[in-house]
Amino acid sequence: MTTADHRLTQLQTLEAESIHVLREVAAESERPVLLFSGGKDSIVMLELARKAFAPARIPFPVMHVDTGLNFPEVLEFRDKRVAELGVELVVASVPDAIAAGTVREEPNGSRNRIQTPVLLDAVEEHGFTALFGGARRDEDKARAKERVFSFRDEFGQWDPKNQRPELWDLYNGRTHLGESIRVFPLSNWTELDIWGYIAQEEIAIPQLYLAKERDVVDRQGMLYAVNEFITPRDGEPVLHESVRYRTVGDANLTAAVRSTAGNVEEVIAEIAVTRLTERGATRGDDKVSDAAMEDRKKEGYF
Structure with missing residues (x-):
């Protein structure tokens, strides 16, 4: 007599872990938001959020920090996907911040650094207490240093030497006034995992x-x-x-x-x-x- 093999595949394990993180933050945090740019990582993260709370709607808005330099095809995809899921889209506009004089264009053409104050202003304006990001550990050395729950001080700053332990998938989401959490449900995913999941779930890109x-x-x-x-x-x-x-x-x-x-x-x-x-x-x-x-x-x- 044989017993059924109930072992999960690599993608099933990653999916279950990410869904657990999404649900944990939704339960613990007062006002979470999911960063959605229309890129492959945020597309997968949004699909995981849909699965985590189905058949109900995703219980938090999505936000895009729009630099004004995005590929038009990606913005079109972003708007289409948000409309399909019926979720609220918050757009934090870098061009609007430049026009208002709150940030200044850099001579090298990159708007990466001036995205930061625009993001932080949007977090303060909307009162977001936890922000889901699609970062993966194989993207960059700095990503690999960060925990799933990344705590930021009242200025939105990250201290890589001051991080909380995360044992047995237990997460401490407590924050003091003014602090916020960046949460990375895809922390243990790789680029290959992302593409494997897109293929498995037949996700549009x-x-x-x-x-x-x-x-x-x-x-x-x-x-x-x-x-x-x-x-x-x-x-x-x-x-x-x-x-x-x-x-x-x-x-x-x-x-x-x-x-x-x-x-x-x-x-x-x-x-x-x-x-x-x-x-x-x-x-x-x-x-x-x-x-x-x-x-x-x-x-x-x-």
Whole structure:
């Protein structure tokens, strides 16, 4: 006589862990919010939130810190998905903050640093006490230092040397007045796990993630698609390449990678053999220094 095998797969284990975190925060926190940009990680996190509370609606709003430099396809996907789920969308606008004079444009074209005060102002304005982020530990060294529950002081700052223990999936969500929590349900996921889950659950994604013939320019070994934010410089050749995006940040600083992966299964096959992180391969704004991400997180960035 044999007994049934009730062991969970890797993706089932990750899904159960993430759903547990989402439910725990919803139960403990007064006003949580989920950061949703329309990128693959936040798409998976939003799907996990839908599953966590089905058949009821997701019991908290979603927020996007809009830099004004997003790919139009991603914004279109964001609005469509939010409408399908019937959740409230809060948009914290960097262009509006620039126009109001609360932040100042940086000469290098990156709006990563000025996202932080816009995010913190939105948190204060709406009274959010816990913010779900889609960070994964394999993205960046600074991500790997952070716990699932990341506590921020009244200024939104993170101290990597002052973190609470998280034993046996027990989370202490208590905060003092003015403090908030950043919560990362995808902390134990990898890029490959994300794509495996997208394939398994048949989750819709922006078409930018799939390979297509696109006009690009090569700048310091990185391929930037020609668009409203990237125009060829004098004497700079325009190449016609089959490329896709591994991440969809700001269109003026996010590069594509050469690829022939026209569907999710082919993307998974490519990711399985790569040894370069998506940020290292495609994010021009993270090439400032090895500690660029950690510096921003200490200031209040996700």
